[in-house]
Amino acid sequence: MHPKLTPKQKALAINLDRNIYGTFAEIGAGQETVRHFFRAGGASQTIAKAMSAYDKDFSDAIYGKEAKNRYVTQNRLRKMLRYEVSLIEERVSRETFPGRKFFSYANTVTTINFDKTMKGHGWVGLRFQCHEAEDYNEIVLHVKFNENDATLQQETLGSLGVNLIYGAFNYADNPRRMINSLLDDISKDNIEIDMIDFSGPAFSYVDNRLMSLQLVKNGMTDAVIFNSEGNNMLPADILYKKNIFAVRGSFRPVTLVNIDMFEKGLDLFKKDWGCSEEETEVLFEITIANLRAAGDIDERDFLDRVDILGKLGYTVIISNFSEYYRLIDYFAPYTNGKIGVAMGVNNMLDVFDENYYENLSGGILEAFGKFFRKGMRVYLYPYKDPETHQLLTANNLKVNDSLKELYKYFKHNKRIVDIQNHNPNYSEIYSRSILEKIASHNPTWEQEVPEGVADLIKERGMFGYKEELILKEFS
Known part of the structure; x- marks a missing residue:
């Protein structure tokens, strides 16, 4: 275990490395990061230029105008990084300073x-080099401040910037360690990192979805989102003023039941609220608790699940929300649109389990106030009990006696809606059963997953699928 350095120690270590040389451009919160380098001493070997293009007109004159005059954007940041590097390349001779990164x-x-x-x-x-002869790498991240004082936020930003620079030059070969080091000397209560993106030759092997997973796993944020192409998405961008429809599951693997629940639930949601497809963001949610169900998170298993969802064209959210109300609470600041959640009847039993909310001072009533908020509906998919073969629906669901009237209230007010046009042929498809069939080389599982999924599982050897064993078994 390496001792954690303070921001001053990290800044000094960078300053004392004669081969690290660059510029600082900070907009909107003073020059909080470069301040550490000036104060640490020896900065003349490191800092080519420090600037704060605070005035918008002056900033536009340097970096160009932004669409809709939005300056706090990823596009603006990347423009700044690339423009400043181009100036160093133009103005500083490599021959005069060999070895400089x-x-x-x-x-x-x-x-x-x-x-x-x-x-x-x-x-x-x-934007930085690991070696003078190599192309540039980029690390970009989005932060949300939680402190209630601008000066404190500025100090937090300064420490974060130092940690990023030190981590890039010292842990480029270990991005996980780099991510962990970003909050050195910073409380997790003070700041949230809800998106990170690595690119460049030093990170050619890095899957940014795994880096997003680290943010949730390490408690740096509650949720991350990436699209069907596997690109990290800023939650605020993708959810802003949208209607949101979410489906939670293990998706290990995606089954015909998952898709039937999603499609039939979404149809009802759009019909109930008059939502168009363009106005609605659909999210397939996997919780960290689900990923940890078998112990430590298996990253290969995680990628298998999200690769299949991506192949089917879906956007994935990885969350730290064991309770459903926390998911709805997470969506609320981003939108005043409608929210729908599709779930199985068996999951609704968890929602109405008072033990689920022991951590809340207001108990289940506080949770329901956040979950069944205005404009939110649950779309319930029937569940066939594998032992009794009884089909459980919203009408025959048996909740705790003390909550019966509350359940009736939500159902009467259409906060809980039955998905009645489900496909009865899918009622005995269970993810666990599919995994058992894959393990026992029983090919009937292929008929229980969406088109194209079986081919991907077999091609990639997902979920324990081993083609050579199957060939021997059935030859």
Whole structure:
């Protein structure tokens, strides 16, 4: 276990390395990162230039105008990084300073407003070389501030910037360690990192979905989102003012039941609220608790699940929300649109289990106030009990006696809606059974997953599938 260095120690270590040389461009919260390097001493060997293009007109004159005059964006940050590196390349001779690795650090942020109605957020990034002869790498991340004072937010931002620069030059071969080091000397309560992206030759092997997973796993954020192409998405961008329809599951693997639940539930949701496809964001959610169900998180298993969902064209959210109400609470700040959740009847029993909410001072009533908020509906998919073969629906679901009237209230007010047009042929398809069939080389599982999924599982050897064993078994 390596001792954690303070921001001052990290800044000094960078300053004392004669081969690290670059610029700092900070917009929106002062020059908080470069301040550490100036104060540490020996900065003349490291800092080519430090600037804060605070005035928008002046900033536009340097980096160009932004669409809709939005300055706190990923696009603005990347423009800053690349422009500043191009200036170093243009103005500093490699021949005069052989061995130097150039970098540009930038941030564009907005801190908490005077009325404290907007907490503040921003983009932070670094463009850097691991070797003078190599192309540049980039690390870009999005942060949300939780402190209620602009000065404290500025100090947190400064420490984060130092950690990023030090981590890039010392842990480029270990991105997980780099991510862990980002919050050195920073409380997790002070800041949230809800998106990170690695690119460049040093990170050619890095899967950014796994890096997103680290953010949730390490408690740096509650949820991350990536699209069907596997690209990390900023939650605020993808959810802003949208209607949201979510499906939670293990998706190990995706079954015909999952798709039937999603499609039939979404049809009802759009019909109930008059939502168009363009106005609605669909999310397939996997919780960290589900990924940890068998112990430590198996990253290969995680990628198998999300690769299949991506192949089917779905956007995935990985969350730290064991309870459903926390998922709805997470969506609420991003949108005032409608929210729908599709779930199986067996999951609804968990929702109405009071033991689920022992951590809440207001208990189940507090949870229901957040879960069954205005404009939110649950679409219930029937569940066939594998032992009794009884089909459980919203009408015959047996909740605790003390909650019966509450359940009737939500059902009467259409907060809980039955998916009645489900496909009865899928009622005895269970994910666990499919995994058992894969393990026992019983090919009937192939008929229980969506088209194309079986081919991908066999091609990639997912979920324990071993073609050579199957060939021997059935030859």
